[in-house]
Amino acid sequence: MKPATSVVQIKPDDKEVACDGGGALGHPMVYLPFGKKTHVECYYCGKRFEKSSPKK
Numbered sequence: 171m172k173p174a175t176s177v178v179q180i181k182p183d184d185k186e187v188a189c190d191g192g193g194a195l196g197h198p199m200v201y202l203p204f205g206k207k208t209h210v211e212c213y214y215c216g217k218r219f220e221k222s223s224p225k226k
């Protein structure tokens with residue numbers, strides 16, 4: 171059993187991410203724009219993409 175939500179860290183300057191759910195068990199490729207948010211969740215598979223902070 172996989173965790174309900176997996177989190178993917180992405181670069182802080184990316185404006186959108188592409189998700190296909192991962193291989194044969196995935197879903198159609200979708201692009202998820204961040205807009206002004208620092209994270210998005212894929213509405214197909216629930217995977218969460220978070221921007222890492224530009225600086226710490």
Ligand SMILES: [Zn+2]
Nearest residue numbers: 189191212215
């Ligand atoms: Zn997905």
